[in-house]
Amino acid sequence: MSSLKKQSSSLTEKAGISSPEITNVSAINQIKNKRRQQPSASELISGILSGNITALSRAITLIESTNPDHAAKADEIIKGCLLHANKSIRIGITGVPGVGKSTFIEAFGTYLTQAGKKVAVLAVDPSSSISHGSILGDKTRMEELVKDENAFIRPSASGENLGGVARKTRETIILCEAAGFDTIIIETVGVGQSETAVHSMVDFFLLLKISGAGDELQGIKRGIMEMADAIVINKADGDNIKKANQAKLEFNRALHLFPPKKSNWQPKVTTCSAITKEGISEIWNTISDYFELTKETGFFQEKRNEQNQFWMMETINEQLKQNFYNQPEIISLLEQNKKAVQNNEISPFAAAQLLLNQYKKSF
């Protein structure tokens, strides 16, 4: 109606012929319906099991979704994939920004696919919900691997907390394994406790470093060196080779100070250049040695069992805490009691008891 109310303007146009329909209505509706119709869980499962990357990506998106319907569907898919999973090796890679993590993974991953492996690269980056996916976000740094049909790269799930991000990555591992990926690489930039989280979901943990001002060991995060099964000094090329070798010596000496690992594996230090590809095959040899040893001793399976139990208990414990600390009454009572404890009006234990009694009443 409003189109009939013409403006009185000097620019007018005669009514022409009506514009033709660009295509028929039923065809449009058919396309719309198809788009609306998501594949079912069992469709996605069989897609994943046949190695279909689109099905894998869609299922991962369901895992990452905050929609409760998606969560139920994701659980069904994970269940369907579980028995086909676990046939892989899982490698964690950590290193601060600047050590050339993406370039290293590009070189290492390409080396692996050329050796006939199927490689999935995932990430645990709890900061990505703020920075919108800093890790792997820039896939251009992995030009070759992105195009490689035997590689699958997926940026970090985003989530409010590390626990959530870690859970999503761990479930994604299951799907990737079911889709036939035999080498899973999980990278982390080491925000908060993310190295610990990654360490507890991989078989082998690799710390990437570069040689610096000669005092290589300063500033390494607590416990990080103790978790490492290998330390790789990257950028060992050109003028850097000598410095990298010195760093190697220093790390070797430092590793010697730690008590022996439960795996009986003596962590190795190597140098490499992700640019010249020098040292990449040696790293793979080291990793292969590790898997040979730990599969022979049974440590490999033992560690995976422990990790599974750990994640089960961890999920329970986290949830119990969340249920408690998210109660509105508890939130305000906690603040009061924190102050009272600080002013020595109540002991930490009496305050805790008071809060727990209040919580019990709320059921």
Next chain:
Amino acid sequence: MSSLKKQSSSLTEKAGISSPEITNVSAINQIKNKRRQQPSASELISGILSGNITALSRAITLIESTNPDHAAKADEIIKGCLLHANKSIRIGITGVPGVGKSTFIEAFGTYLTQAGKKVAVLAVDPSSSISHGSILGDKTRMEELVKDENAFIRPSASGENLGGVARKTRETIILCEAAGFDTIIIETVGVGQSETAVHSMVDFFLLLKISGAGDELQGIKRGIMEMADAIVINKADGDNIKKANQAKLEFNRALHLFPPKKSNWQPKVTTCSAITKEGISEIWNTISDYFELTKETGFFQEKRNEQNQFWMMETINEQLKQNFYNQPEIISLLEQNKKAVQNNEISPFAAAQLLLNQYKKSF
């Protein structure tokens, strides 16, 4: 009545005179009543505040008791003491058996009381419920300190778990401080996580070592060196002096590898002999320097506040877990799900969710 029914025996006796009362009945009853009548909480509080050691000991016994009535009374006493507590320095001492911990504490404690300090020595030994108080149990190794009226020695509380033992020790600290002890020494032999527990209730953490086979750093428990504010190499006497000095060098080099502490304190390594008393005063100087620095920067109070918050939250979290894992239905369901997770029948997260749903139903 039954005494009248005499046995027919060849051995009989004529009824003689009745035996005299050994003392009068009312006196006996008075003693009995007095024994039955425990001092009230407020009596114990005023006793503690006036420095009465008997009152202090009795109150600690209430803290350690598993009787719920005692617990309520203990809470009242702690509350009454809280505002008079906290005016002390708290020093944690750890070291494996054989480093001469008792002898060191004897020498160090005596040095302190001679300098006018009032010293309380407590212990955290979660193994003591099995070994019935291995630590400090043998007070004969602290002959001098036991007789010292400015020293108070109390063995570790016993308890099923570290959490319980730690709580009791932490509450005992409050009472000791209220009783006027200005220097609290907490020792631990380092069973399980007990060093971490002690570290989180003291201001200063001292690691006691002896020089060994030259490879001093091997076998030191994870994280222990990072917690230490000072490492003291004991038994630096006679033929051992040279070895002790070498160990000192090695530890100093190793400490250099760690990132700087939040306190801005650079941990010190010293040698001493608890026998010759050589080096004891230097240790005290180091500790005094630490307190001067951290009180000036505010780190001292900041750390105490953090510790209080930590213990409040820790108590809550532990209790939430206990409530969950002690539920009979949860116990059996957990076992089932552990097996299912191990057989890849269910993911760790799905299993956790299943258990949490069951728990929710039980309310």
